[in-house]
Amino acid sequence: DAGVIQSPRHEVTEMGQEVTLRCKPISGHDYLFWYRQTMMRGLELLIYFNNNVPIDDSGMPEDRFSAKMPNASFSTLKIQPSEPRDSAVYFCASTERGNQPQHFGDGTRLSIL
């Protein structure tokens, strides 16, 4: 299996622009997670899905952030409008079920100028 695939790997854009991050989980994994990693705050869970349904979005920082999972093989994390403080590495992870290892993608490094 190719693992969790994220795109793009790097994104640089100006503040105010819309940003869309994409994730393809490992086939057969029922859970999908979005994380954000910064030097100051480390890794933080933003939202997770089970069978394409959002289960907990309490980590989403504010209304500018939204996430969707239209089918079992694709998810997006959207920021609109983007701000410089959104600059971070965003990871997607998937797992077959809870209490199992989560498999992470290699992340999207986002820079908002």
Next chain:
Amino acid sequence: KNQVEQSPQSLIILEGKNCTLQCNYTVSPFSNLRWYKQDTGRGPVSLTIMTFSENTKSNGRYTATLDADTKQSSLHITASQLSDSASYICVVSADNAGNMLTFGGGTRLMVKP
């Protein structure tokens, strides 16, 4: 508030030497504790997962211990190799489903020849 504290923040050792990384947590309820390895520019990779009833688990040269009474865990690396240079992140799950993860800030390990 759920917290995971790791020490030291960074560590430099010579190739072939052993080392031990520490993790203290205040997470309730407790479901499981995980150790991840994160290479620079990559996503975290799971090393071990332990439930409260397990007090040790090994994965090759990596051995994790857990004391659920004192809420402490350690990761011992034996006969270090250059490829062990990475950040090691302690992660605690606070829900029975094992999906709500609280991450420590990580220990950055550098192994020198």
